[in-house]
Amino acid sequence: MENMSATKTQEEQWMVQNQVFRIYDLVCQLPPHAQSVNFELRRDNHIEYLIKSLKQLGPNFAVLDANRPWLCYWIIHSIALLGDCVDDKLENDVIEFLQRCQDPNGGYGGGPGQMPHLATTYAAINTLITVGGHKSLSSINREKLYDFLLRMKDTSGGFRMHDGGEVDVRACYTAISVAGVLNILDDRLIQNAGDYIVSCQTYEGGIAGEPGSEAHGGYTFCGLAAMVLINEVNRLDLPALTNWVVFRQGVECGFQGRTNKLVDGCYSFWQGGVAAIIQRLRLVVSEQMGLPNTSNFDSRTESDNDSSDSDGDQSSEGASSPANDSCQPIQKGKSNDSPRIGVNNNGYNFIRGPIGMRPIFNSMALQQYILLCSQEEAGFRDKPGKRRDHYHTCYVLSGLSICQYSNIKEADSPPLPRDVMGPYSNLLEPVHPLYNIVLDKFYEAYEFFARS
Amino acid sequence: MSEQAVEEESGRIPISQRPEWADVRPVPQDDGPNPVVPIAYTDDFSETMDYFRAVYLADERSTRALQLTKEAIYLNSGNYTVWQFRRLILEALNVDLREELHFVEQITRDNSKNYQIWHHRRWVAEKLGTHVATQELEFTREIFSQDAKNYHAWSHRQWVLQALGGWEDELAYCDELLEDDIFNNSAWNQRYFVVTRSPILGGLEAMRDSEVAYAIKAILTKPENESPWRYLRGLYKNDVKSLGNDPRVGSVCLDVLMDKRDYVHALNMVLDLLCHHYQPSNELKNAIDALSPDPTPSDSDLIQRVCSILQLVDPIRANYWEWRKTTVPAQD
Ligand SMILES: [Zn+2]
Numbered sequence: 001m002e003n004m005s006a007t008k009t010q011e012e013q014w015m016v017q018n019q020v021f022r023i024y025d026l027v028c029q030l031p032p033h034a035q036s037v038n039f040e041l042r043r044d045n046h047i048e049y050l051i052k053s054l055k056q057l058g059p060n061f062a063v064l065d066a067n068r069p070w071l072c073y074w075i076i077h078s079i080a081l082l083g084d085c086v087d088d089k090l091e092n093d094v095i096e097f098l099q100r101c102q103d104p105n106g107g108y109g110g111g112p113g114q115m116p117h118l119a120t121t122y123a124a125i126n127t128l129i130t131v132g133g134h135k136s137l138s139s140i141n142r143e144k145l146y147d148f149l150l151r152m153k154d155t156s157g158g159f160r161m162h163d164g165g166e167v168d169v170r171a172c173y174t175a176i177s178v179a180g181v182l183n184i185l186d187d188r189l190i191q192n193a194g195d196y197i198v199s200c201q202t203y204e205g206g207i208a209g210e211p212g213s214e215a216h217g218g219y220t221f222c223g224l225a226a227m228v229l230i231n232e233v234n235r236l237d238l239p240a241l242t243n244w245v246v247f248r249q250g251v252e253c254g255f256q257g258r259t260n261k262l263v264d265g266c267y268s269f270w271q272g273g274v275a276a277i278i279q280r281l282r283l284v285v286s287e288q289m290g291l292p293n294t295s296n297f298d299s300r301t302e303s304d305n306d307s308s309d310s311d312g313d314q315s316s317e318g319a320s321s322p323a324n325d326s327c328q329p330i331q332k333g334k335s336n337d338s339p340r341i342g343v344n345n346n347g348y349n350f351i352r353g354p355i356g357m358r359p360i361f362n363s364m365a366l367q368q369y370i371l372l373c374s375q376e377e378a379g380f381r382d383k384p385g386k387r388r389d390h391y392h393t394c395y396v397l398s399g400l401s402i403c404q405y406s407n408i409k410e411a412d413s414p415p416l417p418r419d420v421m422g423p424y425s426n427l428l429e430p431v432h433p434l435y436n437i438v439l440d441k442f443y444e445a446y447e448f449f450a451r452s
Numbered sequence: 453m454s455e456q457a458v459e460e461e462s463g464r465i466p467i468s469q470r471p472e473w474a475d476v477r478p479v480p481q482d483d484g485p486n487p488v489v490p491i492a493y494t495d496d497f498s499e500t501m502d503y504f505r506a507v508y509l510a511d512e513r514s515t516r517a518l519q520l521t522k523e524a525i526y527l528n529s530g531n532y533t534v535w536q537f538r539r540l541i542l543e544a545l546n547v548d549l550r551e552e553l554h555f556v557e558q559i560t561r562d563n564s565k566n567y568q569i570w571h572h573r574r575w576v577a578e579k580l581g582t583h584v585a586t587q588e589l590e591f592t593r594e595i596f597s598q599d600a601k602n603y604h605a606w607s608h609r610q611w612v613l614q615a616l617g618g619w620e621d622e623l624a625y626c627d628e629l630l631e632d633d634i635f636n637n638s639a640w641n642q643r644y645f646v647v648t649r650s651p652i653l654g655g656l657e658a659m660r661d662s663e664v665a666y667a668i669k670a671i672l673t674k675p676e677n678e679s680p681w682r683y684l685r686g687l688y689k690n691d692v693k694s695l696g697n698d699p700r701v702g703s704v705c706l707d708v709l710m711d712k713r714d715y716v717h718a719l720n721m722v723l724d725l726l727c728h729h730y731q732p733s734n735e736l737k738n739a740i741d742a743l744s745p746d747p748t749p750s751d752s753d754l755i756q757r758v759c760s761i762l763q764l765v766d767p768i769r770a771n772y773w774e775w776r777k778t779t780v781p782a783q784d
Contacts, residue, residue, distance in 0.1 A: 008600070009635035054488050061491045065501075066531040071489040093486045100484055112482040113505060114533045164536050166571045203644055203686025209603070212610045212649065214641040216603065237690075243720070246772040247678060253768070259637040259678050261601065289727070290781035360772045 009260050016262050019384050020252040023372055039371050039422030041400075045378035046393065047084050050075045053390060054090065066110030066120075069101055073123040073130075074394035080130050080438040081397045081428045095136050098124045106144030106151075116148055117162040122174035129181065129437055129445040137448045146184045149175050157192025168209045169200050173222030180229045181435055181442070183344045183449040190343065194232035197223045201236055204259060205244030215244060217257040217270035224277055225434045229346050238278065238285045242360060245274045249361050254369035254383075255399075264382045265374035266392050268366055268399025269436070275361040276402045276433040282356025347434050348446050351411050359406040367403045367421035370396055398436055401428040411439070464496060467503050472516055478502035479509060497527050508537050513544035522555065529559050535568045539575060552576045553584070557591065564595055570604040574611055585616035593625070600629060601638040610645055619650045634670055640679040644686055660687050668704045676714035681721060692728040701725075702736060709739040716766045723758050727781060755780050 006014070027038050054075050064071060072094060079085060086094070100112040101124060107116025108124035128136045152160045152175060159171035172193050179185035199211045200223060206215025207223035224241065227233040248255045248271045255267035278285065374380045379388030380396035404427055407419045417424045432442040467473050480502050483490065493501075504524045507517040521538040524531060542552065556573045563569070577588050592609040595602050613619055623646050629639035647659045664687055670680035684704075688695035695701055701721070708718040722740070726732065732740075737754065743761050755777070762773040 007633040007635050009633050055490075057489055057491045059492050059494050059497070061489075062493055062497050063528050063530060065491060065493075065497075065528050066533065068489050068491075075489070089486075090488070093488050096484055096486065097488045100482055109533065110531070112484075113509075114531075115536060117532060161567075162532055162536065164539060165532065166567060166574075202641070203689050204641075204682045210607055210610075212614075212645045213607050214603065214638055242772075243724075244682075246769050247720075249768055251768065258601070259682065260635045261637070286779065289779045291779060292782065357775065358771060360775055362768050362771060365768055 012262060013260075016383060017250075017252055020263070020369070020373055023384060024368070027372055036422070039426075041371065041422065041426040041428075042375065042377065043082055043425075046380075046397075047079060047082055049378035049388075050079050050390075050393070051086065051090075054086065054094075066114060066117075067123075068111045069098060069108055069120040069123040069127060070110075071390055072098065072127045074390040076127050076130050077436070077438070078390070078394045078397050080441065081401055081431070083429055091131050091133075091136070094127065094131055095139055098128060099139055102139075102141065103148070104144070106141060106146070106148030115162050117165070118149075118152060118159060118171050118174040119161060121145070121148070122178050125178045125181065126435065126437055130441050132441050132444050134448075137445060138452075140182065142182050142184055142449075142452075145178070145182065146189075149179055149184075149189055153189065153191075156196050157194070158196035159193070169197060169207060169219045169223045169226075170209065172197055173226040176226045176229050177435055180344060180347050181437070181445060181449070183452075185229070185343050190230045194227060194230060194235055197227055198235050201241070205237065205240035205242075206258075207236075207241070214258055217245075217248060217255065217267045217274070220245065221270040221273050224274055228277060228281070228350060228434055229343070231343055231346055233281060234284045234288070238281065238288050241274070242278055242285065245271055245278070246360055249366065252369060252373070253362070253365035254373065255366070262383065263369070265370065265380055265399070266382065266395040268370055268374070269395040269402060272361065272366060272399045272402040272406075273433050273436070275359065276406060278360060279355050279357045279406070280350060280353060280433075282354075285357075347432065347442075350434060351432050351439070351442070355409060355411075361406075363403040363406045363419065364421055367400060370400050370403070371422060371426075397428060398431055401431050402433065404428060405430045466496075467499055467520075473503065476503060476506050479505035481505070500524050500527055504534060504537075508533070513541045515545065517541055518545065518547070525559060529563055529569055530566055532568050535572050539572070549576050549580055550584075553580070553587070560595070564599065564602055565604060567604065570608050574608060577612065578615060582616045585612055585618040588612040588616065589618050596629070600633065600636050603638075606638055606642065609642075614649070619646070619652055622646045622650065623653065630670070634674060635677055635679060637679045640683050644683060656687070663687055664698060664700055668700055671704055671717075672707065674714075675708045675711070675718065676716075678717055681717040685721065685724070692724060692730075696725045696728065696730040702730075702733065706733075706736050706739055709736070709743065712743065715743070716762065719758055719762050723755065723762070723776065726755050726758065727779075753780070 027035055030038070053071070057071070076086070076094065085091070098108065101108045101110070101114070101120070103109060103116040105116070107118070108121045109116050110120045125140065128140060149159070151163070152171070154160050154167045156167060158167045158169075159175040160167050161171045175189065176185065176193065179189050197207070200208045200213070200219065202208050202213075202215040204215040206217070207220040208215055209219045220241065224233065224236065227236055247259070248257070248267065250256055250263055252263040254263040254265060255271040256263050257267050257270070370380070373384050374382070374392070374396045376388045380393045381388045382392055404415050404420050408415055415427065420427050430439045431437060432439055435442060437445075468478075478499065500520070500523050504520055507514070507520060518538065518541045521534050521541065524534045525538070542549065553573070553576055556569060556576065560569050560573075577584050589609065589612060592605045592612070595605040599605075613622060623643070626639055626643040626646060629636055630643070633639070647653060647663055648656045653659055664684065667680045667684040667687065670677065671684070684701070685695065688698070702725075705718045705722050708715050722732070722736070732754065740754065740757060740761070744757055745761070745764055759773045759777045763770045766773065
């Protein structure tokens with residue numbers, strides 16, 4: 001009886017799926033030339049849309065008035081992914097504007113004069129690193145920022161978004177991410193953050209925003225990336241997390257955010273990023289699956305694996321499994337006085353380390369969804385029928401970059417043409433999957449903050 | 453309340469013309485000479501925020517400031533600074549917070565997907581205490597009647613149950629939602645939350661048996677529905693041995709495989725069991741063989757055979773199934 005009529009979930013799913021299939025069918029029926037045009041990344045249009053928004057936004061954007069550093073990040077990061085940058089004057093304007101969002105007591109608010117907030121702090125820091133150069137990087141008051149992060153630390157081990165704000169996995173990630181990239185991460189900030197994140201991994205395998213909530217792509221990315229950065233990723237159930245994330249890619253070829261929800265372009269990064277991170281955690285995953293460390297799946301070399309070895313000492317509690325593909329263990333007793341030697345290198349070692357696995361998701365399918373369903377004449381959208389916005393433009397492009405580089409064997413090597421859907425000119429810049437910063441800009445910041 | 457909102461929108465008197473604000477000098481936003489992402493604010497928006505900045509900087513915790521935060525929130529409910537300042541004023545003025553719940557309710561109807569609103573509501577409900585539990589549960593129920601998967605609303609409901617109570621009817625509510633839409637994964641997640649955390653049900657151990665039966669019934673109705681499969685797996689979280697030892701688990705997998713359609717989740721579970729040294733029955737082996745593309749399977753190992761079938765029938769995850777072939781733990 002109950003089989004007779006479709007449920008709301010089914011109805012919505014079928015509607016979207018049919019719309020997507022119709023697009024694929026239409027493109028399929030086109031003559032070869034017209035077909036290939038559809039797979040082109042409309043690079044110039046996207047850049048034009050982004051630059052225009054950087055210069056002026058309409059009154060409708062008042063609802064994002066407390067998210068202006070986010071708008072900066074979505075736009076500047078998208079432009080960087082597209083291999084372009086803004087002119088010197090505009091770069092300078094970005095630096096000066098974010099300076100006005102920086103609170104005298106540390107951190108960045110959603111606009112000039114607003115309270116500092118962890119999410120907008122993350123957006124501002126990532127923007128300034130993407131702009132790069134001495135003026136931009138030295139505009140960040142790291143001492144005050146560290147104080148702000150400590151003030152946001154909650155007794156649960158997690159972080160609060162702002163003074164009197166909510167505690168969740170997003171706050172943990174944004175705090176740990178900025179601390180890591182600025183070389184100010186230490187034991188006081190890390191303390192019990194891993195406990196909080198572990199308590200948010202659900203029975204499904206993914207990670208929720210708070211303990212008890214539903215597994216969700218955005219929080220899964222945040223939780224996983226934060227755990228890698230604090231060198232406690234082996235405390236998560238990675239086989240379960242992996243199984244959950246691969247099942248988020250559906251017949252529409254894109255990713256959904258949660259089980260039985262609709263496909264959405266922004267999860268190309270949140271879920272695709274999770275898959276990219278797991279590819280670099282082969283040893284930990286293998287160990288958790290009960291495999292001997294010597295298992296030789298994949299022909300990939302592991303020559304650069306010297307920093308990761310199985311007898312490294314772990315200082316973090318509960319770290320039962322020592323294997324980690326690339327993250328240097330925290331050195332006992334040293335992490336407080338010389339942070340450079342410890343956890344602050346995790347992000348760097350992670351990206352320099354071996355990529356031990358082939359992609360676990362379907363990169364070509366995802367690229368197809370992105371180019372044919374998510375791409376508009378200018379900008380990107382969640383799904384057909386929705387309208388473009390800067391958030392989706394940023395995260396769809398980030399996801400596209402993850403796809404294109406998903407089959408490379410080591411950092412800095414270019415992808416093969418067969419791994420890039422459409423013309424090779426579709427190729428974007430690679431990102432650091434833990435920070436979602438374009439790789440070259442990450443290296444520049446890493447060098448800069450190692451010195452200072 | 454809503455009449456007031458209408459009045460505010462249509463016949464708004466500029467703040468500069470209101471006598472009670474005559475003594476306040478508005479503070480314009482310090483955007484600098486060449487701001488990026490500048491927003492073309494409406495005059496109302498600019499003026500409201502200029503006055504807000506004035507009272508915020510002066511830390512004026514007054515009735516007129518409270519009213520002003522309300523106007524600012526109507527214009528942008530995502531401004532966490534305004535919400536935070538409003539909380540400080542509410543505390544300072546010792547305002548009746550039941551009114552505040554109505555205000556939040558009204559804002560939520562416009563936009564139910566915003567962190568600030570729900571965080572504020574949690575703060576208010578916590579101050580009001582256990583006697584608003586029923587009202588809060590009713591409020592989220594109303595939200596779910598429009599959007600049964602609203603993430604913030606589910607977080608709020610879980611917080612209410614844990615902080616204020618009201619567990620009595622929660623399992624029945626999950627039943628109701630799942631009866632309405634068996635694919636609603638948020639409802640399955642809530643069910644897991646109730647079964648594992650409700651102080652009146654006795655915990656997972658006490659509930660496991662009946663919940664396994666519930667999940668299996670759902671699976672047999674719609675084997676393509678991933679939610680009950682993950683739920684079933686979760687009932688034996690961190691204990692695949694016991695999962696395999698429950699005869700109903702092997703049996704539901706067998707039933708679905710024999711039916712020969714929508715069996716990807718069944719094979720995913722069988723694979724999980726096999727990787728944890730599960731001893732399959734001959735029937736199960738035969739059912740797997742019957743699905744093999746190759747009538748005389750070349751893969752000697754059952755795990756390899758399961759992965760090969762999955763690669764074929766679940767091509768979007770072909771890479772993953774290929775990888776799983778290489779992650780078979782050593783047999784002991
Ligand atoms: Zn989205």
